[in-house]
Amino acid sequence: MSAHDEPVYGLLTPEATLHRYADQLATRFTGVFTRETIDRYVFESYTALARTAKVTTHLPVLTERFASERLTALAQAKGAIQDDTCEILFVCVHNAGRSQMAAALMAHHGGDLVHVRSAGSQPTASIDDAVVEAMAEVGIDLGGEFPKPLTDDVVRAADVVVTMGCGDACPVYPGKRYLDWQVRDPAGLSAGEVRAIRGDIEARVRTLLAELHPAVAPQ
Amino acid sequence: MSAHDEPVYGLLTPEATLHRYADQLATRFTGVFTRETIDRYVFESYTALARTAKVTTHLPVLTERFASERLTALAQAKGAIQDDTCEILFVCVHNAGRSQMAAALMAHHGGDLVHVRSAGSQPTASIDDAVVEAMAEVGIDLGGEFPKPLTDDVVRAADVVVTMGCGDACPVYPGKRYLDWQVRDPAGLSAGEVRAIRGDIEARVRTLLAELHPAVAPQ
Numbered sequence: 001m002s003a004h005d006e007p008v009y010g011l012l013t014p015e016a017t018l019h020r021y022a023d024q025l026a027t028r029f030t031g032v033f034t035r036e037t038i039d040r041y042v043f044e045s046y047t048a049l050a051r052t053a054k055v056t057t058h059l060p061v062l063t064e065r066f067a068s069e070r071l072t073a074l075a076q077a078k079g080a081i082q083d084d085t086c087e088i089l090f091v092c093v094h095n096a097g098r099s100q101m102a103a104a105l106m107a108h109h110g111g112d113l114v115h116v117r118s119a120g121s122q123p124t125a126s127i128d129d130a131v132v133e134a135m136a137e138v139g140i141d142l143g144g145e146f147p148k149p150l151t152d153d154v155v156r157a158a159d160v161v162v163t164m165g166c167g168d169a170c171p172v173y174p175g176k177r178y179l180d181w182q183v184r185d186p187a188g189l190s191a192g193e194v195r196a197i198r199g200d201i202e203a204r205v206r207t208l209l210a211e212l213h214p215a216v217a218p219q
Numbered sequence: 220m221s222a223h224d225e226p227v228y229g230l231l232t233p234e235a236t237l238h239r240y241a242d243q244l245a246t247r248f249t250g251v252f253t254r255e256t257i258d259r260y261v262f263e264s265y266t267a268l269a270r271t272a273k274v275t276t277h278l279p280v281l282t283e284r285f286a287s288e289r290l291t292a293l294a295q296a297k298g299a300i301q302d303d304t305c306e307i308l309f310v311c312v313h314n315a316g317r318s319q320m321a322a323a324l325m326a327h328h329g330g331d332l333v334h335v336r337s338a339g340s341q342p343t344a345s346i347d348d349a350v351v352e353a354m355a356e357v358g359i360d361l362g363g364e365f366p367k368p369l370t371d372d373v374v375r376a377a378d379v380v381v382t383m384g385c386g387d388a389c390p391v392y393p394g395k396r397y398l399d400w401q402v403r404d405p406a407g408l409s410a411g412e413v414r415a416i417r418g419d420i421e422a423r424v425r426t427l428l429a430e431l432h433p434a435v436a437p438q
Binding site: 012013015033034036037040041043044046047048050051052053056074121122149150151152153155168169170171172173174 | 269
């Protein structure tokens with residue numbers, strides 16, 4: 001050890017926990033994915049979240065959810081899971097404001113008619129507090145959500161992809177509907193401004209929902 | 220299409236090209252990885268680079284390199300490729316300055332004694348111009364390098380992991396040597412300051428190399 005070096009005493013990666021999650025996912029996806037794919041999804045999902053996490057306490061649990069959601073998306077994309085529900089993916093830069101609000105509002109208004117996912121091109125460590133508060137005001141709890149990097153699997157599973165401010169970061173595949181919404185970024189804005197953005201996104205969500213399911217008229 | 224929406228006319232993801240790369244990698248890694256793993260690596264590597272790319276012209280070629288390097292690392296980690304060369308991974312935040320300089324200087328001085336990789340916890344679109352210039356001054360061409368997100372596979376393949384300013388972003392596995400170097404971030408600094416950082420990193424690299432290979436004394 002040279003005088004320049006500082007040894008690292010960080011927490012060991014929770015390998016045993018992650019292998020246990022992989023065991024569970026391997027059971028759930030028997031006949032759909034190889035064990036190699038599932039192991040890679042679990043460990044790469046962990047590393048992808050760890051890259052931007054500030055608090056690592058919940059990282060294993062979030063990893064299990066992220067890997068599970070990604071594998072489910074991939075199973076849908078390859079036709080191993082049949083689901084006629086309209087899959088909508090919202091993508092913004094940080095997955096900490098706009099895409100989280102849009103996904104939550106679409107899930108709220110769309111109910112069983114839609115399934116939503118969200119992601120960010122450059123995810124941050126946590127969802128903006130002002131965004132969590134603005135959503136709580138309308139009775140929507142974002143407490144269980146977390147910023148996730150955009151992955152190929154969730155794009156493949158989507159019927160509709162809505163991008164907000166993330167440029168060309170999202171893969172474009174034929175046969176999907178791509179929309180780009182010009183919505184203001186709530187990062188650092190006041191509560192009143194975030195409420196206005198919430199209203200803007202809610203109007204767009206209702207309009208899109210009515211287009212996808214004409215029986216659901218926007219109010 | 221509602222008045223709120225703007226359709227997306229981005230370039231289609233170069234699926235045919237990526238599938239061709241996957242074919243080539245499948246041949247190279249016959250008996251090592253399933254085709255599913257190789258497909259996932261190629262397409263997720265593309266999406267991971269596309270998230271932060273500003274110019275997408277070279278994205279397919281960089282994707283092939285990134286996926287190939289990741290699969291090679293994973294093959295080493297699982298013992299499918301035997302290689303006694305010391306594997307050193309340098310990680311910083313953007314993979315645009317410190318970790319690129321350290322990797323290039325280690326490769327330059329270590330020659331066949333080491334194999335280097337680098338990555339970032341939050342990679343940027345391109346390597347800092349001042350860093351490219353400072354390295355060119357000492358005869359090292361960074362022209363072919365590009366920022367890459369940190370992945371689990373390259374950590375698994377490493378014997379030594381050197382982190383610089385990226386906190387706890389890197390998975391910690393037993394049996395590896397982890398070092399944390401306190402090196403100034405060259406982003407936005409003057410040419411003179413970047414040269415000083417280059418000197419700092421070069422001294423650390425020579426010291427580490429001498430420790431790893433005592434026959435190579437630092438000058």
